[in-house]
Amino acid sequence: DTGVSQNPRHKITKRGQNVTFRCDPISEHNRLYWYRQTLGQGPEFLTYFQNEAQLEKSRLLSDRFSAERPKGSFSTLEIQRTEQGDSAMYLCASSSWDSSYGYTFGSGTRLTVV
Amino acid sequence: KQEVTQIPAALSVPEGENLVLNCSFTDSAIYNLQWFRQDPGKGLTSLLLIQSSQREQTSGRLNASLDKSSGRSTLYIAASQPGDSATYLCAVRRSGGYNKLIFGAGTRLAVHP
Numbered sequence: 001d002t003g004v005s006q007n008p009r010h011k012i013t014k015r016g017q018n019v020t021f022r023c024d025p026i027s028e029h030n031r032l033y034w035y036r037q038t039l040g041q042g043p044e045f046l047t048y049f050q051n052e053a054q055l056e057k058s059r060l061l062s063d064r065f066s067a068e069r070p071k072g073s074f075s076t077l078e079i080q081r082t083e084q085g086d087s088a089m090y091l092c093a094s095s096s097w098d099s100s101y102g103y104t105f106g107s108g109t110r111l112t113v114v
Numbered sequence: 115k116q117e118v119t120q121i122p123a124a125l126s127v128p129e130g131e132n133l134v135l136n137c138s139f140t141d142s143a144i145y146n147l148q149w150f151r152q153d154p155g156k157g158l159t160s161l162l163l164i165q166s167s168q169r170e171q172t173s174g175r176l177n178a179s180l181d182k183s184s185g186r187s188t189l190y191i192a193a194s195q196p197g198d199s200a201t202y203l204c205a206v207r208r209s210g211g212y213n214k215l216i217f218g219a220g221t222r223l224a225v226h227p
Contacts, residue, residue: 031213042203042217056214098127102148103215107157
């Protein structure tokens with residue numbers, strides 16, 4: 001297992017287009033998290049899954065954002081009708097059921113909306 | 115509401131210096147605290163994890179301490195090297211069944227030869 005994998009690494013899209021990101025967590029981890037990070041700031045929580053169940057969503061996650069984790073394996077984060085304010089680094093992390101060993105983050109997907 | 119603050123926001127030092135990065139949090143009811151390193155444009159690399167019952171953790175030249183009652187953690191870097199240049203982030207996980215991490219804004223460290 002090589003850790004948390006995120007694809008694509010970079011995405012440039014025109015305003016109004018839809019984009020989808022993928023995250024493959026560490027296989028033994030049943031918890032998966034999405035965070036967003038803007039320049040000069042720490043990551044902010046968006047949502048988290050335990051297995052396939054989405055258990056918490058931040059108020060940052062507007063109606064244009066949707067996340068799924070079918071079968072409790074990989075996860076996708078979709079942003080519809082992108083806006084320039086959506087430009088950020090989108091980070092995925094995974095952890096064991098009790099998070100006792102902390103969180104492992106992926107390399108992130110850098111989204112630029114032009 | 116848990117808030118995490120990191121001081122200083124930026125630090126520039128010559129190679130070889132010993133450094134202390136500070137992290138403070140407003141709610142002492144934490145489950146654990148994790149220090150991360152982030153290189154420009156990259157994801158986060160975990161450095162040290164301190165459980166709420168622990169006082170410190172060490173890994174190589176890094177030592178992190180935790181004083182839960184005062185809401186503080188420090189990351190000590192011994193004999194800094196140019197390769198240590200990065201942003202260092204601390205994050206806390208609240209106790210009581212909360213599962214998300216609350217991050218500080220980070221300390222940007224530059225170590226020059």
